[in-house]
Amino acid sequence: MARRKKKSYTSWQFLLAFFLMLAIIILGYEWWNSHRSKFVHYAAFGISIPENFSIHGIDVSKHQQTIAWEEVEAMQVKNIKIGFAFIKATEGISNTDAQFYRNWKKSKRAGMIRGAYHFFLATKDGREQAENFIKAVDLDAGDLPPVVDIEQSFGVSTSVLKNELKEWLDVVENYYGVKPMIYTNVDFYNHYLNKDFDSYPLWTAHYFQYDAPHINRNWAFWQHSEEGRVNGILTKVDFNVFNGDSTAFRNLLVN
Numbered sequence: 001m002a003r004r005k006k007k008s009y010t011s012w013q014f015l016l017a018f019f020l021m022l023a024i025i026i027l028g029y030e031w032w033n034s035h036r037s038k039f040v041h042y043a044a045f046g047i048s049i050p051e052n053f054s055i056h057g058i059d060v061s062k063h064q065q066t067i068a069w070e071e072v073e074a075m076q077v078k079n080i081k082i083g084f085a086f087i088k089a090t091e092g093i094s095n096t097d098a099q100f101y102r103n104w105k106k107s108k109r110a111g112m113i114r115g116a117y118h119f120f121l122a123t124k125d126g127r128e129q130a131e132n133f134i135k136a137v138d139l140d141a142g143d144l145p146p147v148v149d150i151e152q153s154f155g156v157s158t159s160v161l162k163n164e165l166k167e168w169l170d171v172v173e174n175y176y177g178v179k180p181m182i183y184t185n186v187d188f189y190n191h192y193l194n195k196d197f198d199s200y201p202l203w204t205a206h207y208f209q210y211d212a213p214h215i216n217r218n219w220a221f222w223q224h225s226e227e228g229r230v231n232g233i234l235t236k237v238d239f240n241v242f243n244g245d246s247t248a249f250r251n252l253l254v255n
Contacts, residue, residue: 038050038051038052039051042077042078042080044075044077044229045077045080045228045229045230045239046227046228046229046236047225047227047228047229047239048225049080049224049225049239050224050241051079051080053222053241053242053243054079054242054245054246055083055084055241055242055244055245055246055249056080056081056082056083056239056240056241056242057082057083057084057085057086057113057221057239057240057241057242058072058082058084058085058086058228058230058233058237058238058239058240059085059086059087059088059117059223059237059238059240060085060086060087060088060099060103060233060237060238061087061088061097061099062088062097062098062099062100063235064099064233064234064235064237065099065233065234065235066099066102066234067099067103067106067107067232067233068231068232068233069103069106069107069109069110069112069232070110070232071231071232072085072107072110072112072230072231072232072233073110073111073112074231075230075231075232082112082230083113083242083249084112084113084114084115084144084240084242085103085107085112085113085114085115086114086115086116086117086144086147086183086203086240087100087103087104087107087114087115087116087117088100088116088117088119088149089104089116089117089118089133089136089137090118090119090129090132090133090136090137091118091119091121092119092121092124092129092132093121093124093125093128093129093131093132094132095132096132096136100116100136101136104116104137108140113142113143113144113253114143114144115143115144115145115146115147116133116136116137116139116143116144116146116147117146117147117148117149117183118130118132118133118146118147118148118149118168119149120148120149120150120164120165120168121154122150122152122153122154122156122160122161122164122165123154123155123156124164125164125167126163126164126165126166126167126168126171127167127168127171129164129168130167130168130171130172130175131171133146133168133172134171134172134175134176139176139178139254140254141253141254141255142253142254143253143254144181144252144253144254145176145178145179145180145181145201145252145253145254146172146176146178146180146181147180147181147182147183147203148165148168148169148172148180148181148182148183149183149184150165150182150183150184150188150193151183151184151185151188152188153192158192161192162192162193162196162197165193165197168180169182169200176254178254179200179201180200180201181200181201181202181203181220181221182197182200182201182202182203183202183203183204183205183221183223184202184204184205185204185205185206186204186205186206186213186214186215189202189204189215190215198217201220201252202215202217202218202219202220202221203219203220203221203222203223203240204219204221204222204223205222205223206222206223206224207223207224207225207226212243218243219243220242220243220244220252221240221241221242221243222240222241222243223238223239223240224239224240224241225238225239226238226239
């Protein structure tokens with residue numbers, strides 16, 4: 001039997017294969033780099049900010065003490081401006097944030113787009129918590145949808161937590177006529193809520209990411225830092241971005 005000749009490769013074929021692989025790696029990196037967020041450090045804000053997003057905002061509570069909202073609204077560094085503020089309104093079944101009424105009134109007077117959120121206690125009745133929020137918050141046209149902030153289970157079973165949360169969402173939606181938003185971190189959402197709440201707009205916290213929150217569902221807002229600085233606020237403050245353009249943002253607001 002005749003022995004088959006082993007196929008030999010010339011140096012130019014090796015070079016061609018090498019340059020093809022190199023081109024694929026370079027093109028892949030450029031695609032990835034063009035699709036990830038461009039974080040740029042802003043000394044005035046004290047943090048790096050993802051510039052791929054055009055609408056930036058903050059969230060506040062009594063922990064930010066007395067806020068000079070005119071200074072917040074006026075602050076702009078290059079093209080970065082505070083375009084919205086989520087304000088803590090209530091917690092549990094009876095508590096109202098000590099700064100809520102002042103923040104709610106002063107932020108609107110300063111021309112800020114505002115939203116109110118409720119800190120949810122899984123150990124308390126969902127309907128009573130919704131009624132606490134409704135008693136405190138009057139939404140106007142141009143406000144952001146109501147938000148429920150749920151971050152801890154407090155030892156409650158997943159089924160009970162889901163039932164009480166759904167009760168809050170249903171009561172609030174029926175009262176205001178607008179679908180509420182859920183705020184939580186990525187891990188909590190994946191562990192406790194998952195697909196049962198995918199129909200609700202999501203505002204999620206996920207720090208130290210370089211492109212977007214790593215969650216397998218759509219999201220509306222991303223809280224990317226808790227270390228920001230803003231004129232008119234004495235303490236550090238959370239920074240957020242909206243996942244969309246100005247038209248999508250306007251469409252989200254209360255009519």
